[in-house]
Amino acid sequence: MENRDNLIVEMSNITKTFFGNKANDKVNFTLKRGEIHALLGENGTGKTTLMNVLTGVYEPDSGDIFYKGKQVYFSYPGQALAQGIGMVHQRFSLVGNLTVLENIILGNPANSGYLNLKKIKKELTAYIEKYHFQVDLDSIVDKLPIGLKQKVEILKMLVRNVDVLVVDEPTTVLTKQETDNLLVNLKKIAESGKSVVIISHKMKIVRKIADRITVLRKGKLIGTVKPDEVSSEELSMMMVGKQVGSVMERKVPPTTENILAVEGLHVHSDKGILAVDSLSFRLNRGEILGIAGVSGNGQNELSEAIVGIREIRDGKIWFKKVVINKLSVREKIDMGISYIPSDRIHVGVAGQLSTWENVGLKTYRDAKYSTPFGLDNKKIKKYADYIVEKYDILQPGIEFPSLLLSGGNLQKVIIGREIEAESDLYICEYPTRGLDVGATEFVRNAILELRNSGKAVILISGDLDEVFMLADNIAIMHAGHFVSVFPNGKYNVTEIGLMMSGVKEHELPKQLEK
Ligand SMILES: Nc1ncnc2c1ncn2[C@@H]1O[C@H](COP(=O)(O)OP(=O)(O)O)[C@@H](O)[C@H]1O
Ligand SMILES: [Mg+2]
Structure with missing residues (x-):
C-alpha cells in the first residue's frame, strides 16, 4: 500500500x-x-x-x-x-x-x-x-x-x-x-x-x-x-504491447545522378543577420544527407530558402539542373520539392482545418481530385480515409480540426500527405520529434523507403542516433555553413559532438581519430 x-x-x-x-x-x-x-x-x-x-x-x-x-x-x-x-x-x-x-x-x-x-x-x-x-x-x-x-x-x-x-x-x-x-x-x-x-x-x-x-x-x-x-x-x-522491429535496410548505394546543387548560398535570419553563410553542397538521387548540428545554426533558414519561403541573398540553387532561385513555392512543389517542417502547427498544417482538408491542401491541382466544377470533396475525403488508414492515424474523425490530433498523429498526417505527393526531394526537419516508438519507426522506414526508391532526402535532425541510422552522408552545420561533410560511419558521436560545437575536421584531437 x-x-x-x-x-x-x-x-x-x-x-x-x-x-x-x-x-x-x-x-x-x-x-x-x-x-x-x-x-x-x-x-x-x-x-x-x-x-x-x-x-x-x-x-x-x-x-x-x-x-x-x-x-x-x-x-x-x-x-x-x-x-x-x-x-x-x-x-x-x-x-x-x-x-x-x-x-x-x-x-x-x-x-x-x-x-x-x-x-x-x-x-x-x-x-x-x-x-x-x-x-x-x-x-x-x-x-x-x-x-x-x-x-x-x-x-x-x-x-x-x-x-x-x-x-x-x-x-x-x-x-x-x-x-x-x-x-x-x-x-x-x-x-x-x-x-x-x-x-x-x-x-x-x-x-x-x-x-x-x-x-x-x-x-x-x-x-x-x-x-x-x-x-x-x-x-x-x-x-x-508488442516487440518493436528494427529499421529496414538500405538496398542500394545512392545513385550518381545529381538532383540538387547549392552554391555559395547566403540567407538571412528573421533578425536580418547572416544565417546561411556561403554554403555549398550537392545531393544525388537515392541519397539521404543528414544535417546534424545544434538547432539555430542556420538549418531552418537553409530549408526555407530551398523550398522558397525565405529570400536567397546570394548564391544559386539548382534542382534537376534548373536554377530555382526565382521560382515560387508552388512552382517548386510542382517540380517535386516536398517540405516536412519542424513547426508543424504553423507551417505544416492549418490547425483549424479538418484532417481531410489538410490532406486536400496538396491535391488541389491534381486532376484526380477535381470535377469540371472544382474540387471533388468526396474523392478527397476518400483519399484522406486512405491516408488515415495507411499511416495509422489515431483521430476522432477526418471532419475534426487537425489541432485536436496529438502531436504524433498530426505529424503522420503531414508525412502521409507529403509522401503520397510523390516528390523527388524531401526536406525533413526533425521528422520524428514528438513521435512515439512505433510512429518513429514508421517514419524512419518511410524515409528509407523514399531513398531506396530513388528520391533524395535532406534530413535535419537533432537526434544523432537517427542520423546514424538513416544518413548516407552527414553534414555538420555550424554558424551557417557545413563544418564538414563525410560518409556516415567515418566519425563517432564524440567527434561529431565536437564538430557540432564548431571544431573543424583537421582540429579533432588525434587520439579520437580512427
Ligand atoms: N480536445 C480534444 N478533442 C477531441 N479529441 C481529443 C482531444 N484531446 C485529445 N483527444 C483525443 O484523445 C486521445 C488521447 O490524446 P492525448 O491525451 O493527446 O494523447 P497523448 O498525450 O498520449 O499523445 C487521442 O485520440 C486524441 O485525438
Ligand atoms: Mg500528448
Whole structure:
C-alpha cells in the first residue's frame, strides 16, 4: 500500500471521453512530494489528457482528484495554477510579437497593478542563470528558434513558484545537450521538494530521470513501475504491447545522378543577420544527407530558402539542373520539392482545418481530385480515409480540426500527405520529434523507403542516433555553413559532438581519430 501522507496528488478512476473515444479509461495516478514521475506511452494514449484533467483544462467525466489531501474540482487552468499546479504544454502559448520578458509577465497575477520592471527583470535573470537558460529577455519570441521558445514556456511556469510542475514532452524540441541540461534542472526542482510530472514517449530519457514511471496504452493504465525494476524491453512491451522491429535496410548505394546543387548560398535570419553563410553542397538521387548540428545554426533558414519561403541573398540553387532561385513555392512543389517542417502547427498544417482538408491542401491541382466544377470533396475525403488508414492515424474523425490530433498523429498526417505527393526531394526537419516508438519507426522506414526508391532526402535532425541510422552522408552545420561533410560511419558521436560545437575536421584531437 502506498503511504498517503507522501502524496501530493492522487487521481482515481479518471475517465475522459471525446466524441465517444475514451482518451482516459478509469486511470489511477499518484504523485509523491519531491518525486519525478514520468507518464510514458505512445502518441494518442491519453497522457496529455490525464494531465489536462489534473490542471483544469478538462473536467473528467468521472473520477476523483485529491490535491494536498483534499478533493479538488478545477474547472479552468487558472484555478489549478493558483493552488500551485502548473503545466507547460507541448504547443506553445506564447504571444509571438511580444518579448520574452513580456510573455513571462503576461497573465501572472503577481504582476497585476504597478510593474516594477527592473525588479522583475532581476528576478528573472536569476532564474535564467540558475537554470542556464540562455534566453535574452528582450528578444521577440517569434524570432526565437523553437528550442528557445520551449525554454520560455518552462521559465514562465518556474517563476510562478508551482508545487507541481507538469511538462508535456519537453525534450522533443531540445538538442541532446539542452535535454541533458533540462534533466538536471528538473532534478534540482524535485530536490527542492516540488513534484514533477514529465510526459514523454522517450523511454531512454524517462529511465534516466524518473523516480517512477506510469505507462498508459490506448487510454488505459498499464502499470506504475520504478525504472530499475524493469528492463527496456519490458518497458517497451508495456508501451506498445508488442516487440518493436528494427529499421529496414538500405538496398542500394545512392545513385550518381545529381538532383540538387547549392552554391555559395547566403540567407538571412528573421533578425536580418547572416544565417546561411556561403554554403555549398550537392545531393544525388537515392541519397539521404543528414544535417546534424545544434538547432539555430542556420538549418531552418537553409530549408526555407530551398523550398522558397525565405529570400536567397546570394548564391544559386539548382534542382534537376534548373536554377530555382526565382521560382515560387508552388512552382517548386510542382517540380517535386516536398517540405516536412519542424513547426508543424504553423507551417505544416492549418490547425483549424479538418484532417481531410489538410490532406486536400496538396491535391488541389491534381486532376484526380477535381470535377469540371472544382474540387471533388468526396474523392478527397476518400483519399484522406486512405491516408488515415495507411499511416495509422489515431483521430476522432477526418471532419475534426487537425489541432485536436496529438502531436504524433498530426505529424503522420503531414508525412502521409507529403509522401503520397510523390516528390523527388524531401526536406525533413526533425521528422520524428514528438513521435512515439512505433510512429518513429514508421517514419524512419518511410524515409528509407523514399531513398531506396530513388528520391533524395535532406534530413535535419537533432537526434544523432537517427542520423546514424538513416544518413548516407552527414553534414555538420555550424554558424551557417557545413563544418564538414563525410560518409556516415567515418566519425563517432564524440567527434561529431565536437564538430557540432564548431571544431573543424583537421582540429579533432588525434587520439579520437580512427
Ligand atoms: N480536445 C480534444 N478533442 C477531441 N479529441 C481529443 C482531444 N484531446 C485529445 N483527444 C483525443 O484523445 C486521445 C488521447 O490524446 P492525448 O491525451 O493527446 O494523447 P497523448 O498525450 O498520449 O499523445 C487521442 O485520440 C486524441 O485525438
Ligand atoms: Mg500528448
